[in-house]
Amino acid sequence: MNAIEELPVWAAILTSALLLLGSSLALIGSIGLLRFKTFYERIHAPTLGSTLGLFSILAASMLYFSIARTRPVVHEILIGIFVTTTTPVTFLFLVQATLYRDRFEGSDPLSGLSEERQSVKTPTGS
Amino acid sequence: MSRWLPYPVISAMLLATWLLLNEDLSVAHVLLGTVVAIAGSWVLVRLEAPPLIFRRLWIILRLALEVVVDMTRSNVRVARLVLKDKRDRTPGFVRIELSVRSHYSLTLLACIITATPGTSWVNYESTSNVLVIHVLDLVDGDDWGQIIKVRYEGLLKEIFE
Numbered sequence: 001m002n003a004i005e006e007l008p009v010w011a012a013i014l015t016s017a018l019l020l021l022g023s024s025l026a027l028i029g030s031i032g033l034l035r036f037k038t039f040y041e042r043i044h045a046p047t048l049g050s051t052l053g054l055f056s057i058l059a060a061s062m063l064y065f066s067i068a069r070t071r072p073v074v075h076e077i078l079i080g081i082f083v084t085t086t087t088p089v090t091f092l093f094l095v096q097a098t099l100y101r102d103r104f105e106g107s108d109p110l111s112g113l114s115e116e117r118q119s120v121k122t123p124t125g126s
Numbered sequence: 127m128s129r130w131l132p133y134p135v136i137s138a139m140l141l142a143t144w145l146l147l148n149e150d151l152s153v154a155h156v157l158l159g160t161v162v163a164i165a166g167s168w169v170l171v172r173l174e175a176p177p178l179i180f181r182r183l184w185i186i187l188r189l190a191l192e193v194v195v196d197m198t199r200s201n202v203r204v205a206r207l208v209l210k211d212k213r214d215r216t217p218g219f220v221r222i223e224l225s226v227r228s229h230y231s232l233t234l235l236a237c238i239i240t241a242t243p244g245t246s247w248v249n250y251e252s253t254s255n256v257l258v259i260h261v262l263d264l265v266d267g268d269d270w271g272q273i274i275k276v277r278y279e280g281l282l283k284e285i286f287e
Contacts, residue, residue, distance in 0.1 A: 025205065032208035040246070041217050044204060044262045047243040052201040074146050088240040088247070095248055095260075110249060110258055113221040118271055121218035121264055 018060035025053030137163040204243040
């Protein structure tokens, strides 16, 4: 790969900045997965990597390959669409399974909600 | 038309996806993509998917812009929450009475809520049209039901219903 040597400096800097941003977000997401204590909190953390983290890495890839191969790359847009439309499916399955288990064990986390009470706070568990 | 091409919009999107994936506009790929697109829409007939009709397609751009801004903002907020490991964070569930009902509005709303770190879709009951979401940090005074309604529901309604 000698394309990287032909890459203009501004593009190289921008590509690496986007890559670093994306991977830091994925790392922070994983740290959150480790730090948060309850399931419903944990489910939020990996979203960092699958949204802005993913988009920064895709943007870096688009930028690099558009310049190095001198043609626009559209595959990344498709990857973005596929990931954003399929992650909710997995998330919903996981959440529904947990909710089912909680209810089965007799501790429905949603039991406090009613028309009068629109939100319930839960302990952080940490 | 309706027998051979039951979901024209979805078939067109499938064909476009096929051509983009192959980055090729040759006759062979257009033909192959058409076969895939039509076969795909027959699968949807079996699944009894409701017809996809866009009332005002351009509003999708406004919605996309709104989502990108909110997603970026909440990414920063959640990243900060993770790094600070704040103990006084108050996670909780929020109950929202929705007014959108179409399958496609709900699907898109689920994608948006999941794609925004800090909120996640927990439960939806179609009989009462009530959605429950989990919020990572319930800041006092933030009315999440109102936020979802004002930001997304109106636009979704304009697009699909």
